[in-house]
Amino acid sequence: MSTIWLQVGQCGNQVGQEWWKLVTNERAPNSAVNRYPFYTASGKLSALCVDSEPKVVRRLLQEEKTGSFRDSNVLVGLGGRGNNWAFGYHGLRTADDNSLLHRTMESFRKEVERRDSYSGVILLHSLSGGTGSGLGAHLCESIREEFPVGHILSVTVAPHQAGESPLQHYNSLLCLSWLQRFADGVLLFHNDDVLRRTQALCGRKVGHIPTPQLQISLSAMNSHVASCLAGLMYPVSSLRTQSGVSIGLEPWKLLRSVCPVPATKFLYTSQMNKRGTASWGSMLSSIVHTLPRHSSTGNIHQSTAVLAVARGNGDNMFSCSPCPIATKVKQGYGCVSWNPHPLEYWTDPWNIVDLTSPSRSLTICANHSSVSDYMQHVLEKARSMYDAHAYLHWYWKHGCEEGDFLQSFDILDSVVKEYNAAGDH
Template sequence: MSAVWLQVGQCGNQIGQEWWQILTNNAPKTDVDRYPYFSRDGRINAICVDSEPKVIRKLQKQVKNGFFRDSNLIMGRKGRGNNWACGYSLVCSDTEKSLLHMTMESFRKEVERRDCYSGTVLLHSLCGGTGSGLGARLCEEIRDTYPAGHILSVAVAPHGTGETPLQHYNSLLCLAWLQRYTDGVLLFQNDEVMRRVAAEKKALTMSGAQPAVSMTAMNTHIASCLAGLFYPINMLKTESGVSIGIEPWEIIRSVCPMSTMKFLHTSQICRRGTAFWDSVASSVAQTVPRVSSDGRLHHSMSVLAVSRSSQDSSFLLSQDSVLMKLKQSYRCVPWNPFPIHCWTDSQNILDPSFHSHSLTVCANHSSAADLLRTVTQRARAMYESRAYLHWYQRYGCEDEDFQMAFDTLSSVVEDYSTLGE
């Protein structure tokens, strides 16, 4: 039941590089846990796509090391101009009309290499033309071609201001497509990720100055969260101890019980030394958004906590108090009789060479509505003034597409706003 990993655009491929580096460097070479993510020949189950060659060329070095298939590195010659419609329609250049076709052909071959195809994990951004536009188109194509497989999106939202004037349109349209075609969305916001990384660096340096945060550090943090959630768990393995890679799909079943609400918030704390799990849980709780911009208390429909430590028995001793603290901090809805799920593992893949422990928490949390509401409001203000619309219309994006996107996200925001009632 292995997955196909699909990295789209600059952001998706950079996060993918960090994710695969964790697996290839930290996991033992003979560890059977690697093989839900690797084919029988040792190649990674990943397809890397970008409309520009810059990032993909860096990955070509990994082909020589035996990790990636050369045929799974797909690149164009010209970017998508930070334009969702350009990335979605794929008509920017006559020489690049086959970008979607090449990706789906490589995807078909990768699916056929699986003993049992279970789904796709898509890494991409909401901002760039390739990540948002081509990413949305691939979700649609994969859903139509392989309707029985899951689709889990790992989507990165841009900074609130300053990345591109089209970022609100791109985010609006991409989020609407994700709501329609995916089963779950692990949503990371650049502003929040930057604050977390800065706080971690500040705690390590014990300095009062605000540390600088690089894009690489932010990508590493996101990849670390993915490893905390996706790396095989003892309790989900077969009796023979072999992992069949069901972690991404069990996440969907655990925290996405309702198809109308599928946007997930992820937090993680990793510590070295003696495991004080109550303290770790308190640190995770501090990262949880409490109140929306309009003063509503945030709530969670469901929560998954994943603990990893060589002292796995220490977590079991503290499990009840930790889960109660998380239930209160995430304000789990009272109508869900089993709002918290817990996975434990005796290996911390995030820091295997030291005596360490980590807690990764994934929640279907109403704070997603804050981002969706902001994107909708800013995109609508631009839309009503007809700003930049001709850039989208030239690639076939009509007013109906925008109206559908506005209606879709408004409905999701309304559902999350009434989550605690």
């Protein structure tokens, strides 16, 4: 009971909805033991659902019929934030104590006080929407200030590059800079990448339909993100205590494993799930095949650290023969030479991602320099708009200042330089 889950905005709550479907499934092996990290002693989920509009949260509560969410942890407003980071961050700028930020922090404090220990918070949100990017950034900052010892792991969804909102590049720039300042690690999922992977999965399931014609639902994309989270953070046998009970160390062990340098904390996650008895080597090859190799400037991408989580390992082959697998991971992910222990792996005999038996899943989380490509794209688009003074009046109107933008440009530019120099330490 050491972790709190904080779902913010439409995207954060929709991903959270798929996540809770997976991890609270009573058909999962050892579910009574493995559910411990996700529930309080009173049987309620250790989660807060926050949105500036009630629609998505209401739907989540309607579909989740067991009453597992604490009523006081469901916090909604009556109006959106206009896809505007400044509006989400500053809110309605009223002096009363009834703001969405204030109410959320009050509920968060009470949730912290309910547990015997507090290790940290996992924040689910997007970069594009005003609530997810702006309020998400403000909550990250406020939690860091009030609970400085606890970890903050952000699960962040980046918008389609083709465009979801004319303000998305500003929102992404500002939110990413806040995450760099206040979070300990960021699991970054790109909508374009998630869409391609979901199309590939659906194409295999319905092979008679050409992939370009497949209509991929938002729910299917959110399910893929939740599946990756479950692959990484659902309890594994290799981290359980001698009593057999998981105390929820996975998120924080993940941070210690893949964020060895504070300046580089953005994480790239891939997953392969197979029914039957596919070999770990073939699954790893499929993952490595989709990994970005070179930046737009021709630099070879490298990883400072990698975590591999193998589930469905009933025959224990992954841990019995780690050397060939470890070598393939290090080579495929281009692990840097200066880190003497760049790879960690966890195993569990059951596959929570797919309860079909037999099945296996391999989830790999890497601190991979390909994130610099996305950062550079955001910098270029936002800088071009900023120099043209496009849409800036909407940010000034809601309390943003020129210094916020200038500082964000500097922070993201330094992150890109750190990742480009990752192999030179």
